[in-house]
Amino acid sequence: MDELMKKFENYKEDILxxxxxxxxxxxxxxxxxxxxxFLSRLIEDLDLRHLSTxxxxxxxxxxxxxxxxxxxxxxxxxxxxxxxxxxxxxPTITDLIPGSIFYEQEIHDLLGIVFEGxxxxxxxxxxxxxxxxxxxLRKEYTVQELNRIARGGK
Amino acid sequence: xxxxxIFGVFVYPGMALLFGLAFLYEWIDRKFFARVQNRIGPLYxxxxxxxxxxxxxxxxxxxxxxxxxxxxxxxxxxIPIVYATLPLIALFVxxxxxxxxxxxxxDIIFLxxxxxxxxxxxxxAGWSSAGSFSRIGSIRSALQMLSxxxxxxxxxxxxxxxxxxxxxxxxxxxxxxxxxxxxxLQPIGFAVVLxxxxxxxxxxxxxxxxxxTEIVAGWLTEYGGRRLALFRLGKDLELVMxxxxxxxxxxxxxxxxxxxxxxxxxIIKSVVVLLLISxxxxxxxxxxxxxxxxxxxxxxxxxxxxxxxxxxxxxxG
Amino acid sequence: MSYGTTxxxxxxxxxxxxxxxxxxxxxxxGDIVVKVTPRxxxxxxxxxxxxxxxxxxxxxxxxxxxxxxCSHAHxxxxxxxxxxxxxxxxxxxxxxxxxxxxxxxxxxxxxxxxGIAAHEAGFDTLFMYLWRxxxxxxxxxxxxxxxxxxxxxxxxxxxxxxxxxxxATKIKKFMDKFEGNVKEYMKxxxxxxxxxxxxxxxxxxxxxxxxxxxxVGPTLRASGIKSDVRADDPYLAYGEIPFNVITHDGCDIxxxxxxxxxxxxxxxxIIKYALDHMPEGKIKVPPPRTIAPNESVGRVEAPRGELIHxxxxxxxxxxxxxxxRAPTLGNLASVCQTLIGAHVADIPLILAGIDPCFSCMxxxxxxxxxx
Numbered sequence: 001m002d003e004l005m006k007k008f009e010n011y012k013e014d015i016l017x018x019x020x021x022x023x024x025x026x027x028x029x030x031x032x033x034x035x036x037x038f039l040s041r042l043i044e045d046l047d048l049r050h051l052s053t054x055x056x057x058x059x060x061x062x063x064x065x066x067x068x069x070x071x072x073x074x075x076x077x078x079x080x081x082x083x084x085x086x087x088x089x090x091p092t093i094t095d096l097i098p099g100s101i102f103y104e105q106e107i108h109d110l111l112g113i114v115f116e117g118x119x120x121x122x123x124x125x126x127x128x129x130x131x132x133x134x135x136x137l138r139k140e141y142t143v144q145e146l147n148r149i150a151r152g153g154k
Numbered sequence: 155x156x157x158x159x160i161f162g163v164f165v166y167p168g169m170a171l172l173f174g175l176a177f178l179y180e181w182i183d184r185k186f187f188a189r190v191q192n193r194i195g196p197l198y199x200x201x202x203x204x205x206x207x208x209x210x211x212x213x214x215x216x217x218x219x220x221x222x223x224x225x226x227x228x229x230x231x232x233i234p235i236v237y238a239t240l241p242l243i244a245l246f247v248x249x250x251x252x253x254x255x256x257x258x259x260x261d262i263i264f265l266x267x268x269x270x271x272x273x274x275x276x277x278x279a280g281w282s283s284a285g286s287f288s289r290i291g292s293i294r295s296a297l298q299m300l301s302x303x304x305x306x307x308x309x310x311x312x313x314x315x316x317x318x319x320x321x322x323x324x325x326x327x328x329x330x331x332x333x334x335x336x337x338x339l340q341p342i343g344f345a346v347v348l349x350x351x352x353x354x355x356x357x358x359x360x361x362x363x364x365x366x367t368e369i370v371a372g373w374l375t376e377y378g379g380r381r382l383a384l385f386r387l388g389k390d391l392e393l394v395m396x397x398x399x400x401x402x403x404x405x406x407x408x409x410x411x412x413x414x415x416x417x418x419x420x421i422i423k424s425v426v427v428l429l430l431i432s433x434x435x436x437x438x439x440x441x442x443x444x445x446x447x448x449x450x451x452x453x454x455x456x457x458x459x460x461x462x463x464x465x466x467x468x469x470x471g
Numbered sequence: 472m473s474y475g476t477t478x479x480x481x482x483x484x485x486x487x488x489x490x491x492x493x494x495x496x497x498x499x500x501g502d503i504v505v506k507v508t509p510r511x512x513x514x515x516x517x518x519x520x521x522x523x524x525x526x527x528x529x530x531x532x533x534x535x536x537x538x539x540x541c542s543h544a545h546x547x548x549x550x551x552x553x554x555x556x557x558x559x560x561x562x563x564x565x566x567x568x569x570x571x572x573x574x575x576x577x578x579x580x581x582x583x584x585x586g587i588a589a590h591e592a593g594f595d596t597l598f599m600y601l602w603r604x605x606x607x608x609x610x611x612x613x614x615x616x617x618x619x620x621x622x623x624x625x626x627x628x629x630x631x632x633x634x635x636x637x638x639a640t641k642i643k644k645f646m647d648k649f650e651g652n653v654k655e656y657m658k659x660x661x662x663x664x665x666x667x668x669x670x671x672x673x674x675x676x677x678x679x680x681x682x683x684x685x686x687v688g689p690t691l692r693a694s695g696i697k698s699d700v701r702a703d704d705p706y707l708a709y710g711e712i713p714f715n716v717i718t719h720d721g722c723d724i725x726x727x728x729x730x731x732x733x734x735x736x737x738x739x740x741i742i743k744y745a746l747d748h749m750p751e752g753k754i755k756v757p758p759p760r761t762i763a764p765n766e767s768v769g770r771v772e773a774p775r776g777e778l779i780h781x782x783x784x785x786x787x788x789x790x791x792x793x794x795x796r797a798p799t800l801g802n803l804a805s806v807c808q809t810l811i812g813a814h815v816a817d818i819p820l821i822l823a824g825i826d827p828c829f830s831c832m833x834x835x836x837x838x839x840x841x842x
Contacts, residue, residue: 099685440593
């Protein structure tokens with residue numbers, strides 16, 4: 001654990017914040033512009049091979065994408081990156097972690113975050129004929145509104 | 155004379171007896187299969203649920219009749235009747251009461267012809283209903299027929315060679331006269347005929363054409379109501395046909411024994427065969443079609459040829 | 472054999488091999504699958520959005536209803552995540568009761584799956600036997616918690632019901648019997664030729680692919696990789712209980728079956744050990760109503776693999792964001808890879824191989840709240 005924390009010291013210039021609330025849980029917040037380079041270096045360095053999932057959070061003006069990596073299947077390292085809501089774009093990591101393909105598709109369907117370079121950007125979860133640009137997990141959509149849309153606008 | 159024949163065809167040993175046996179055998183099969191699987195099986199209709207197959211049949215008769223839009227309507231409607239009739243015809247040549255209703259030299263060939271026709275009607279049933287699952291099922295049943303038909307034919311011929319007759323009745327009588335069963339004389343033939351009958355009846359491990367988890371109900375998928383009822387009846391009759399055929403070919407047929415009527419002897423023997431079939435059905439998993447065809451050609455056919463060679467050399471008959 | 476062109480074979484949303492609606496489009500060349508495109512979401516109930524509308528206590532019941540089979544795994548993960556937000560320590564006896572329920576659930580889920588696998592291969596007899604035993608496990612769970620499916624034994628800060636000594640002896644007695652039964656079924660599975668023919672070398676998932684595609688749970692372990700959240704990231708009392716992580720090098724459906732069978736035996740031993748070493752004491756502590764801004768990740772080894780929940784609180788009594796990732800979604804990428812090159816007749820078996828639970832996987836979109 002402590003060794004792991006020490007390793008993160010090498011990445012000081014990219015890291016905004018690092019927390020360790022309890023054993024085997026690490027939360028890292030990083031800068032947006034250098035995200036892909038940082039991640040590929042970190043994956044190489046720590047041999048991060050298992051991506052548990054990706055979470056998207058709508059924070060009002062910004063959106064946060066959280067990558068939950070599992071270090072040796074044991075330590076859950078959450079890496080967060082913020083993108084502006086007006087143009088939510090992050091580069092895909094399917095080339096680094098092939099297993100992230102459906103997680104990225106899911107986040108795109110539900111929160112409208114664009115993963116640039118994703119091999120199959122088509123819809124995965126939303127039903128056929130779901131209007132484009134409606135992202136159910138964004139805060140501006142209430143449950144009533146979504147119900148109305150799901151019934152075809154009635 | 156005419157009255158006697160009409161009675162023979164419609165009542166005993168004709169259709170009434172055969173339908174009765176068909177429902178009885180389905181019940182025995184279901185009940186035994188359930189007990190092997192640690193279930194209870196049919197329970198409520200009649201004593202120990204013995205009338206359940208009849209109830210199912212009547213219920214299906216009263217169901218709505220659905221004909222898919224895109225099917226070949228004439229074939230789709232005729233095939234169920236053909237399918238139920240064919241095993242019935244086959245049963246007329248099997249000596250159930252000691253002598254068959256129709257018996258002639260060469261009725262074994264006739265039987266083989268009927269069994270091929272049954273598979274053909276299965277193929278047509280699936281193909282005419284034009285559903286994707288039905289089509290896959292019908293292709294599979296045709297493929298399956300290509301692989302079990304030859305060993306099955308050879309297994310029927312083995313006893314015929316020994317008994318110097320192509321008539322089922324005479325083969326059964328030969329066994330009674332020589333008081334030895336072909337089960338002991340030609341055991342390989344017995345095993346082969348059982349295995350190919352499992353394939354003919356589409357039972358596990360060869361229920362590939364109607365594999366529930368892969369293609370819904372295979373060639374039966376689009377059928378319902380009256381038509382399905384006829385198919386079910388046909389299947390039950392096939393079960394009777396298969397077990398009585400094995401009983402008369404390999405287990406000595408309807409031999410008279412003390413005061414017991416020969417028909418009872420045959421029924422007991424064929425029930426033993428039926429239990430064997432249900433037991434095998436409970437023991438195995440389903441093969442894949444390619445495994446089944448290659449297995450039949452590489453093991454069953456050579457085995458059966460060896461059996462025929464042995465018979466020709468004078469061993470086993 | 473190649474025909475040059477491929478045929479598109481739709482599979483689902485309604486198909487007898489799929490117990491839940493899901494859609495896969497296969498491109499088939501002859502009898503061989505060359506491409507798979509999944510389309511999920513047919514059983515979305517909008518759970519993630521619903522989490523944001525309700526209080527933490529209400530959400531407990533919602534979490535339990537994400538999945539019918541691993542309901543306890545979801546509610547354990549939920550309580551763990553929320554207790555991580557507070558943070559809150561729960562009494563040791565409650566930890567053990569949660570663990571025993573989790574292992575009972577694993578037993579029932581694994582016996583369900585092995586039965587289904589046998590059924591998909593056309594081996595109905597084994598299916599019937601396994602489901603008979605499963606029924607008895609369900610009865611035990613009902614006796615402990617009062618419910619067969621959604622057990623509702625977890626609550627934030629502990630558990631709602633205690634296990635009495637009488638129940639403990641009953642469970643232990645049944646575990647001995649069950650272990651014997653499973654060993655017998657394993658003997659059948661290992662020797663039955665028709666079953667071996669259908670499952671050996673079918674649905675190969677190489678270890679390298681399993682890691683790259685982020686497979687989880689028994690699927691991963693059947694590819695020879697030693698990974699189990701219970702051992703790697705011990706939660707509840709798994710750190711105090713000795714048990715083996717089962718792996719198998721077969722990488723095929725057969726290996727997945729054997730791994731699950733051996734895990735059942737392992738689970739039965741865990742339950743017996745836990746019942747013997749259960750500490751005395753109270754079973755719950757009162758939780759706070761509101762939770763200060765924080766974030767927390769909970770991981771649980773559900774019967775199907777790693778289950779992960781992420782929660783973020785905002786100082787009110789409702790979560791700001793709640794994310795659920797069920798093991799089936801984790802295994803979806805690997806199963807799509809496994810299906811390529813398979814026979815059409817093997818599709819149901821391979822799909823069933825990951826023990827799919829599509830209701831778990833689909834969670835988010837519309838809730839019917841207020842209607």
